[in-house]
Amino acid sequence: MLERFQALSGSQIILAAVISFVIWAIIEFIRSVKVVKKTFGEVDMARVMERCHELFPIETILFRGAEFQRGMRIRITTTQKTIIEGELIGMNKIQMICIRTKNQIIAHQLDKIQEMTKI
Numbered sequence: 001m002l003e004r005f006q007a008l009s010g011s012q013i014i015l016a017a018v019i020s021f022v023i024w025a026i027i028e029f030i031r032s033v034k035v036v037k038k039t040f041g042e043v044d045m046a047r048v049m050e051r052c053h054e055l056f057p058i059e060t061i062l063f064r065g066a067e068f069q070r071g072m073r074i075r076i077t078t079t080q081k082t083i084i085e086g087e088l089i090g091m092n093k094i095q096m097i098c099i100r101t102k103n104q105i106i107a108h109q110l111d112k113i114q115e116m117t118k119i
Contacts, residue, residue: 049089052105056090056098063116073119074099079112085119 059070068074068088075085076099086101095110 052089056092058091077115
């Protein structure tokens with residue numbers, strides 16, 4: 001094996017070093033792009049949540065005698081028997097509530113909710 005390394009010329013060694021550097025640079029670039037996408041998504045979600053707080057400014061909701069506060073985990077059942085679970089963001093003046101689930105943000109009319117419970 002040592003004979004094989006001794007048979008390499010200086011230009012072959014330099015070429016191997018340049019190729020390995022290029023491969024390393026490509027791998028690092030791909031890793032950095034993935035990190036940027038995650039950071040961009042987190043920043044984007046913070047901006048969306050800020051906008052939701054502006055659109056749904058009422059923090060306390062009274063529903064059939066129960067009081068619900070912004071940030072509470074709730075479960076609602078709509079008139080179409082759809083169940084939505086998530087964090088309560090707030091309510092606006094036209095009687096719509098906003099809920100953040102695991103993967104989406106939902107606005108729903110308060111008068112079309114059959115049941116709302118705390119989780």
